[in-house]
Amino acid sequence: MGSAQSVPPEMRALAERTGFTSEQIEQLHRRFKQLSHNRKTIRARIVHAFFDKRNLRKAPAGLAEEINFEDFLTIMSYFRPIEMDMDEERLESFRKEKLKFLFHMYDADYDGIITLQEYKNVLDELMSGNPHLEKESLRAIAEGAMLEAASACMARTGPDEVYEGITFEDFLKVWKGIDIETKMHVRFLTMEAIAHCY
Amino acid sequence: MGAAALRALPWALLLLLGPLLPGQRLQADATRVSEPTWEQPWGEPGGITAAPLATAQEVHPLNKQHHNHSAEGHPKPRKAFPVLGIDYSHVRIPFEISLWILLACLMKMGFHVMSSVSKVVPESCLLIVVGLLVGGLIKAVGEKPPILKSDIFFLFLLPPIILDAGYFLPLRQFTENLGTILIFAVVGTLWNAFFLGGLMYAVCQIGGSGLNHIGLLANLLFGSIISAVDPVAVLAVFEEIHINELLHILVFGESLLNDAVTVVLYHLFEEFANFEQVTIIDMVLGFLSFFVVSLGGVFVGVIYGLIAAFTSRFTSNIRVIEPLFVFLYSYMAYLSAEIFHLSGIMALIASGVVMRPYVEANISHKSHTTIKYFLKMWSSVSETLIFIFLGVSTVAGQHYWNWTFVISTLLFCLIARVLGVLVLTWFINKFRIVKLTPKDQFIIAYGGLRGAIAFSLCYLLDYEHFNMRDMFLTAIITVIFFTVFVQGMTIRPLVDLLAVKKKQETKRSINEEIHTQFLDHLLTGIEDICGHYGHHHWKDKLNRFNKKYVKKCLIAGERSKEPQLIAFYHKMEMKQAIELVESGGLGKIPSTISAVSIQNISPKTLPDSNALSALSKDKEDEIRKILRSNLQKTRQRLRSYNRHTLVADPYEDVWNQMLMKRQKMQQAELQNAYLTVPANRIDSPTMSRARIGSDPLAYEPKPDSENLPIITIDPASPQSPESMDLSNEVPKGCGGLPPSPEEDEEGLVMRPKEPSSPGTDDVFTPGTSDSPSSQRMLRCLSDPGPRQEPEEGEPFIPKGQ
Numbered sequence: 001m002g003s004a005q006s007v008p009p010e011m012r013a014l015a016e017r018t019g020f021t022s023e024q025i026e027q028l029h030r031r032f033k034q035l036s037h038n039r040k041t042i043r044a045r046i047v048h049a050f051f052d053k054r055n056l057r058k059a060p061a062g063l064a065e066e067i068n069f070e071d072f073l074t075i076m077s078y079f080r081p082i083e084m085d086m087d088e089e090r091l092e093s094f095r096k097e098k099l100k101f102l103f104h105m106y107d108a109d110y111d112g113i114i115t116l117q118e119y120k121n122v123l124d125e126l127m128s129g130n131p132h133l134e135k136e137s138l139r140a141i142a143e144g145a146m147l148e149a150a151s152a153c154m155a156r157t158g159p160d161e162v163y164e165g166i167t168f169e170d171f172l173k174v175w176k177g178i179d180i181e182t183k184m185h186v187r188f189l190t191m192e193a194i195a196h197c198y
Numbered sequence: 199m200g201a202a203a204l205r206a207l208p209w210a211l212l213l214l215l216g217p218l219l220p221g222q223r224l225q226a227d228a229t230r231v232s233e234p235t236w237e238q239p240w241g242e243p244g245g246i247t248a249a250p251l252a253t254a255q256e257v258h259p260l261n262k263q264h265h266n267h268s269a270e271g272h273p274k275p276r277k278a279f280p281v282l283g284i285d286y287s288h289v290r291i292p293f294e295i296s297l298w299i300l301l302a303c304l305m306k307m308g309f310h311v312m313s314s315v316s317k318v319v320p321e322s323c324l325l326i327v328v329g330l331l332v333g334g335l336i337k338a339v340g341e342k343p344p345i346l347k348s349d350i351f352f353l354f355l356l357p358p359i360i361l362d363a364g365y366f367l368p369l370r371q372f373t374e375n376l377g378t379i380l381i382f383a384v385v386g387t388l389w390n391a392f393f394l395g396g397l398m399y400a401v402c403q404i405g406g407s408g409l410n411h412i413g414l415l416a417n418l419l420f421g422s423i424i425s426a427v428d429p430v431a432v433l434a435v436f437e438e439i440h441i442n443e444l445l446h447i448l449v450f451g452e453s454l455l456n457d458a459v460t461v462v463l464y465h466l467f468e469e470f471a472n473f474e475q476v477t478i479i480d481m482v483l484g485f486l487s488f489f490v491v492s493l494g495g496v497f498v499g500v501i502y503g504l505i506a507a508f509t510s511r512f513t514s515n516i517r518v519i520e521p522l523f524v525f526l527y528s529y530m531a532y533l534s535a536e537i538f539h540l541s542g543i544m545a546l547i548a549s550g551v552v553m554r555p556y557v558e559a560n561i562s563h564k565s566h567t568t569i570k571y572f573l574k575m576w577s578s579v580s581e582t583l584i585f586i587f588l589g590v591s592t593v594a595g596q597h598y599w600n601w602t603f604v605i606s607t608l609l610f611c612l613i614a615r616v617l618g619v620l621v622l623t624w625f626i627n628k629f630r631i632v633k634l635t636p637k638d639q640f641i642i643a644y645g646g647l648r649g650a651i652a653f654s655l656c657y658l659l660d661y662e663h664f665n666m667r668d669m670f671l672t673a674i675i676t677v678i679f680f681t682v683f684v685q686g687m688t689i690r691p692l693v694d695l696l697a698v699k700k701k702q703e704t705k706r707s708i709n710e711e712i713h714t715q716f717l718d719h720l721l722t723g724i725e726d727i728c729g730h731y732g733h734h735h736w737k738d739k740l741n742r743f744n745k746k747y748v749k750k751c752l753i754a755g756e757r758s759k760e761p762q763l764i765a766f767y768h769k770m771e772m773k774q775a776i777e778l779v780e781s782g783g784l785g786k787i788p789s790t791i792s793a794v795s796i797q798n799i800s801p802k803t804l805p806d807s808n809a810l811s812a813l814s815k816d817k818e819d820e821i822r823k824i825l826r827s828n829l830q831k832t833r834q835r836l837r838s839y840n841r842h843t844l845v846a847d848p849y850e851d852v853w854n855q856m857l858m859k860r861q862k863m864q865q866a867e868l869q870n871a872y873l874t875v876p877a878n879r880i881d882s883p884t885m886s887r888a889r890i891g892s893d894p895l896a897y898e899p900k901p902d903s904e905n906l907p908i909i910t911i912d913p914a915s916p917q918s919p920e921s922m923d924l925s926n927e928v929p930k931g932c933g934g935l936p937p938s939p940e941e942d943e944e945g946l947v948m949r950p951k952e953p954s955s956p957g958t959d960d961v962f963t964p965g966t967s968d969s970p971s972s973q974r975m976l977r978c979l980s981d982p983g984p985r986q987e988p989e990e991g992e993p994f995i996p997k998g999q
Contacts, residue, residue, distance in 0.1 A: 046723040079724055102713075105720070126715060141767050145709045174709045183717060185631055 045105055045125060079185050096172075098184050103171050114166040116146050301332070302582040320686045322434040322585050326679070329589015336590070343594040346587040348654040352536075355584050356651070358576035359430055360543050361528050363454065364550030365573060371447045374733075378626050378634075379448060382642075383455035386618045387425055391463055393614045395421025398607065405602045412666055415471045420670050422463035423656050424611065424677060428649030429453040429543075431678075434581055435647060435686045442699040445638055449645040457543035457651075458492035464655055465539060471663055495541035499548025502531035506549065507556035507752040514754060520565040521572060524557060556752040563772065584650045591653070592675055598668040607673040608680055611648075619643040637696050644689055647681040648674070711766050 078101045106114045106122055120142040127138060146166070166174075286293075305328050309316045316324065336343040372379070395418035402409040402417060432453045436446055466484045470476050506527035513520050528549050535545035558566060619642050627633045634642075652674050659667050693700075722734040 046720060076724075079721075102717070102720075105716075122716065123712065126712070126719065137767070141708065141712070144767070144771075145712055148709050175713065183714075184721065 103168055306582055320435050323683050325585035326589040329586040333590035333593030343590050345591045345594045348658045351654045355580045357532050358580045360546045362573040362577035364547035371443050379451035382452040384459055387456040387459040389618045390425030390614045391422040394610050397610045401606045415467055419467035424652050424674055426456050426460040427453040427646045428651050431647035431649030439690045439693050440701045442701055445641050458541040461541050462488045462491050491541050495535045495544035496548045498535045499531045499545035500552050502527045503549035503552030506553040510557045510560040511754040517562045520561045521568045524569055559753045588650055596668050597672045599672055600669055604673045604676050608677055611677055615646045616643045648678050
């Protein structure tokens, strides 16, 4: 990963841009320096997401080769918790940002649409910890999910049109029932949750 | 209709109560009447005063004497054989119990008939009013109305409600908010108890001669009884207003968990009131006992829950008694906790929560339904009975009304609650990510209802040590009435007024489930990156432990290895399939998943997925027919919006004929089904005519369609006749596709299709090579193999299957 930067005057600018406090930035910084791989099943995807240029707001597609601390913070800022004093509009844009991040994680080929294959890949990775699974179930589930999403958007497309995949608007619709803003956040509360080297 | 029911109500009441009254009088008279029987020999033939026969058993010792008496002298006249006799005392107790329960159920029914009233007034209020009426009636007749005995309440009426709440507790929200709930339950209740007790003591000192003798401890005891938020009342009121899940779980969780605090405080002050002096040691012990009571209760519950889960693993051959295990083990947990003065409510909740995931994986679908409905039924009846009895006890109990005491109790209760919630929320919001807004705080404070638990606890007080018990009772009843009536009635308009977020009535979809799991993993990963041992980290660890060790022990057979997503998916499919069959298949299919499901589940029949494995082949065919007929109807409906047929509508009949012809054509090609890439499409004559009629530009193939695999969603496309042979295809892969080598890896739509004109319906291409696979593909998405005739008059699968 990129080089570490810890210059205090820049921190303020960083803090403003990403919304973290300086303590949180320090903590993340420490962690950034001693990053080791995580053992989660979708780890490749998560790591990928850090390098995804769309998330870094640099370009509509492609992977960055290295990211610096600023970029790291940019990504982490997607996981900010909401604040009490946000108004409706900010809340809405906040929500959209988070959902866009998720969307980019699903959509691996940068075309703005989640196709069935991409969806299946996601499911495969999710279930990868489970060797007893048959491919059939995964296939069925992926198709079922796509169908559901499609039927939710059927009104929009004509019945004979070809349904290519889930676009961002459809994605938003699916997520309407779940309040993402309350779920997609990580606590940076305690300073003693310091990284353990492992 | 409502008015008629209203008029009928009092008569129904009288009818029901009729037997009640003579029954009581009967028992009272029995002892008196037995005396004269002794005097007079059985002189009256067929003497059908109920008394002599009813008291047959009691008369035995008297009878013997009577026998001697008569044996000495005159010949004993023979009594006629009683053709019809009355023996009420024999069945008195069960009879009366049944009458009360029947009354409760009729009341519930009546409220739903008179729906206009029940929209304004919550059911609990109506029930209390009915109780008052019934109590008044009984008193007016001269009898003594029954009072809600604490034993009956705690042992029989309360457990079903708590078990129902615990078994169906929404665990996710509960654990997410556990910290908040605990703080409200423990600290909030303690604050309420001490604040109220202290203030009432001050009032008593100032309040004049009638109150001066009430000591500090008695007041503290009173405070601890009345400070607990009551789960029954909260459930009754909150159920009807449908607020959002967060608030619901906060108030409800608080009402459940504060039982431990109440139990400890109650026993503490009850004991202390007998001591002359309270030392520090006693207080420390009291503090310790709190932990013992709460954690002990949970421990007992967990043990019983695990035992129940383990038992359910072996019940695959005796499905009918599976629900009993759940009920009995939970009840035993409650009783066992009560033996040791531990918190029975927490034991009950813990056992329900622990046993549920494992039991549900093991038991049959029918047992699951049974458990659900029995719990709902019992808890509903219990709740109704509790409120009715509250009303009756109000009339029946002895009251001692002291204006100062009662009014100040009421006032301080409200103040304590509001203050407590405000202070605690301020404290809690420092730690919460999703802060509690003032609106939320208001609802939480307003939802602190008191109920029958407070009443019963007070009733348990020993009269000798607490001679002001009547005054306490009166005050408690006043507070209960106030909270239930005033707060219960006004909370609904207030919720609307404040525009509090309501519960979203969405069904869990498979998409949501996938996304939620994805999010969980993502957040765990991010937490790892931050090096933060957060919420998700521990949840993940717990899940892994669960999967690795616990599930293997407690879940029978194959299901133990099933990941949650798959289990959820299966459950949902089964539900939809059953729904479809039950609804007679006449409506539009909610989603086309069900069609996929039937073919997909059968190859993997789990040993105890009874619903579908029990379906024989012809029933499966029937299901398919139903689905097909629906899909065709949907299809026909959709067709009218089809932009091709807007022009080409007259071709609809031709369309159907084409289908039939094509099917006959392709019957010959059953064997060559399994090719892969669909080649060039040949338009059906219909389609070409249609296309000419509409906008030619619309048929530009999309630029990237070569690279993108696409799904054609055509839910109602009629299918090829290969489906006739479904019995062979069913065991194979997705949607009955035979496992051709190329297809095996990719399944449904993975091959890039030739850039066909997007407007073309795949079905109508009579090309030989592509149509089977494309139709198979479509068949996967929709309905398997129809025969042409829509058979609506078909007998559906008989219910009960």
